[in-house]
Amino acid sequence: GESVGLHLPTLSVQEGDNSIINCAYSNSASDYFIWYKQESGKGPQFIIDIRSNMDKRQGQRVTVLLNKTVKHLSLQIAATQPGDSAVYFCAENKDSGYSTLTFGKGTMLLVSP
Amino acid sequence: EAEVAQSPRYKITEKSQAVAFWCDPISGHATLYWYRQILGQGPELLVQFQDESVVDDSQLPKDRFSAERLKGVDSTLKIQPAELGDSAMYLCASSLGRGATEAFFGQGTRLTVV
Numbered sequence: 001g002e003s004v005g006l007h008l009p010t011l012s013v014q015e016g017d018n019s020i021i022n023c024a025y026s027n028s029a030s031d032y033f034i035w036y037k038q039e040s041g042k043g044p045q046f047i048i049d050i051r052s053n054m055d056k057r058q059g060q061r062v063t064v065l066l067n068k069t070v071k072h073l074s075l076q077i078a079a080t081q082p083g084d085s086a087v088y089f090c091a092e093n094k095d096s097g098y099s100t101l102t103f104g105k106g107t108m109l110l111v112s113p
Numbered sequence: 114e115a116e117v118a119q120s121p122r123y124k125i126t127e128k129s130q131a132v133a134f135w136c137d138p139i140s141g142h143a144t145l146y147w148y149r150q151i152l153g154q155g156p157e158l159l160v161q162f163q164d165e166s167v168v169d170d171s172q173l174p175k176d177r178f179s180a181e182r183l184k185g186v187d188s189t190l191k192i193q194p195a196e197l198g199d200s201a202m203y204l205c206a207s208s209l210g211r212g213a214t215e216a217f218f219g220q221g222t223r224l225t226v227v
Contacts, residue, residue, distance in 0.1 A: 032214045043117075043204050043218030044156065089155050093214055100169060101146070101206075101216055103155035 012110045019080045021107045023073040023090035030092035034101070035064060035075045039086045044103075047075070049093075077109075085111045115139045117219035119205050125225045131193035134222045138187070138207030146216060147180055147190050148204040156204055162188065163210065195226045 036044035148156035165185040
């Protein structure tokens, strides 16, 4: 079946380090992949997305890499800060006309000062 | 800044009772989603609206759950009767519509069924 999943449930880093959160997907038909950040007690917040015909996209302190050969997605956060501590979800978006979002299970990022 | 509004934030109900959640999406957003999120897991889509029409409710337990978006603006999700396993966070999200990749989420309603 179709699935979007994560390799690591928890990632602990020191403040100032770079963080890499990984995600594996199995549905090659997805048009977009999106990363969301969810802080405790809040709804998910959009971070960055990447279209399936791209392999890299950069934002402010974040970079998303897409490797379609191995169906792997990663989120890199530069100079990780305590405020980055949250659960990160990758999601896929099939542009079937209705932008259906399917989420993976999430990785918790813990940043120590 | 425009937000997706949800109410209530928290709800405790006894099993077999009815419960309802309300969502007001960002103005102008045609697509509205209801997700259920169990602690420690990713959100799972329950129902998706395009304007007032349901475009995906394949994962909605229709024997007890119902959702409506009568005028294509705000939406209500109802559970009747509630079961213990329904305890979860219920998230509403909205997006501009077809082709939009960014969905905006509300704060959610934390439901506890006792």
